[in-house]
Amino acid sequence: xxxxxxxxxxxxxxxxxxxxxxxxxxxxxxxxxxxxxxxxxxxxxxxxxxxxxxxxxxxxxxxxxxxxxxxxxxxxxxxxxxxxxxxxxxxxxxxxxxxxxxxxxxxxxxxxxxxxxxxxxxxxxxxxxxxxxxxxxxxxxxxxxxxxxxxxxxxxxxxxxxxxxxxxxxxxxxxxxxxxxxxxxxxxxxxxxxxxxxxxxxxxxxxxxxxxxxxxxxxxxxxxxxxxxxxxxxxxxxxxxxxxxxxxxxxxxxxxxxxxxxxxxxxxxxxxxxxxxxxxxxxxxxxxxxxxxxxxxxxxxxxxxxxxxxxxxxxxxxxxxxxxxxxxxxxxxxx
Numbered sequence: 001x002x003x004x005x006x007x008x009x010x011x012x013x014x015x016x017x018x019x020x021x022x023x024x025x026x027x028x029x030x031x032x033x034x035x036x037x038x039x040x041x042x043x044x045x046x047x048x049x050x051x052x053x054x055x056x057x058x059x060x061x062x063x064x065x066x067x068x069x070x071x072x073x074x075x076x077x078x079x080x081x082x083x084x085x086x087x088x089x090x091x092x093x094x095x096x097x098x099x100x101x102x103x104x105x106x107x108x109x110x111x112x113x114x115x116x117x118x119x120x121x122x123x124x125x126x127x128x129x130x131x132x133x134x135x136x137x138x139x140x141x142x143x144x145x146x147x148x149x150x151x152x153x154x155x156x157x158x159x160x161x162x163x164x165x166x167x168x169x170x171x172x173x174x175x176x177x178x179x180x181x182x183x184x185x186x187x188x189x190x191x192x193x194x195x196x197x198x199x200x201x202x203x204x205x206x207x208x209x210x211x212x213x214x215x216x217x218x219x220x221x222x223x224x225x226x227x228x229x230x231x232x233x234x235x236x237x238x239x240x241x242x243x244x245x246x247x248x249x250x251x252x253x254x255x256x257x258x259x260x261x262x263x264x265x266x267x268x269x270x271x272x273x274x275x276x277x278x279x280x281x282x283x284x285x286x287x288x289x290x291x292x293x294x295x296x297x298x299x300x301x302x303x304x305x306x307x308x309x310x311x312x313x314x315x316x317x318x319x320x321x322x323x324x325x326x327x328x329x330x331x332x333x334x335x
Contacts, residue, residue: 026065027095031058036089038108040172041101043083047074050081054101058088070098082107084170085132108171114182116164116287117216119255123162123285127169127178137175151183153206153281160209160282161186189288197295206281208294213282214272216290217246217255220313225293227317231305233297240303242272250283306331 031037039057041050051070055063074080082104088097100106112130114123120142124135141147145156153161162179163186169178190205198208211232218228232242249255251270252263264271270279304324305315309331316331318324 023069026062027069027093027098029061029094030091031060031088031094031097036087038172039086039088040170040174041081041083041086042174043177045081045083047071047081050083050101054086054097058092058097060094060097066094066098070101073098073102077102084108085172087171109168110171111166111168113166114162114164114285116290117213117220117284118164119250119284120157120159120162122255123182124175127175131169131178132172133169133178134175138179141176141179147179147183151187152204155281157281158183160206160213160285162285163189164285164287189291193288194291194295201295203295207278208291209282209286210278210280212286212290212294213284214242214244214246215293216286217249217284218244219315222289222293224314225290226296226298227300227302228305228315229293229297230300231302231317234301234303236277238303239276241274241276242278244272247272247279247283255284 037058039054041053045053048067048071051067052063054060055066060066070081079102081101084104084107086100086106087108088100088106110131112127114126118126121135121139124133124138124142127133127138128135142158142162143156144158148156148158151158151161158179162182165182165185167178167181167185169181194208195205198205201208203211211229214232215225215228219225232244235242245259245264246255248264248266248268248271249257249259251268252259252266264273267274269275270283272279300317301319302317304318304321304327306318306324306328308314308316316327318327
């Protein structure tokens with residue numbers, strides 16, 4: 001009997017050794033791609049799902065075996081895989097692939113700063129250049145009527161609802177997820193800082209963001225925005241058109257660009273020379289500072305302002321049209 005047990009133990013050890021050797025040889029294989037390959041593991045993916053995605057993406061041999069090895073590893077070590085975009089070079093070993101998935105060290109992350117006052121299409125272009133986000137998908141989602149309705153926007157556009165900020169993203173992060181993150185960031189700021197004040201002012205969120213976007217486009221200077229806000233509030237109270245050049249530039253698809261005098265007479269819902277009150281929606285995505293200026297305008301009697309032509313992007317303010325004409329004439333004489 002003892003001899004039988006000894007033979008059984010030796011046989012079992014031999015089989016275990018053969019199995020371990022086979023697994024070692026399997027994990028030393030290299031992914032077949034002749035060039036680098038990128039794999040996207042969505043956040044919230046279960047371990048087996050993540051392993052299966054990686055095996056398929058890298059075209060591994062016997063992918064079920066790879067998933068089984070990784071699942072056993074996760075159970076024994078009580079570890080988990082990490083979400084994100086991975087880039088694996090040609091000839092990466094299966095073992096290194098497992099190490100990457102369970103450590104997250106090869107996840108491609110980027111930090112992207114979205115400046116204040118950009119339009120949706122400008123943000124989409126920036127994200128594609130700096131984070132590999134699909135700009136076409138981003139724009140399509142941002143002009144989704146269903147998403148706009150969720151935020152009470154009366155038009156099928158989320159222009160104005162994206163928060164300028166610095167974000168850490170996965171490389172090639174899905175466009176819809178990036179958009180929702182930018183939306184959540186502004187949602188949080190709105191509820192924490194602005195919602196109550198807007199109600200006191202009698203403004204909806206959409207109206208607030210619309211006026212804030214115009215103020216954002218008019219001046220980059222924080223100390224001047226409240227004064228410009230006061231001008232617009234004064235004009236709105238008197239039923240005067242806002243006559244803000246940036247709204248017409250947006251209508252013509254020329255945000256941030258100077259306009260010819262003839263272009264200011266363009267018939268368009270966003271041309272505040274031709275309409276009274278606010279345009280249908282925001283013309284860019286304003287900063288928290290511009291939103292604050294909208295809800296806390298400076299109290300004064302100014303009704304006009306003109307750009308100082310010295311490159312400072314500051315303005316001269318006037319109470320009457322006669323004063324404004326003199327200021328405008330003076331600036332036109334400057335080179």
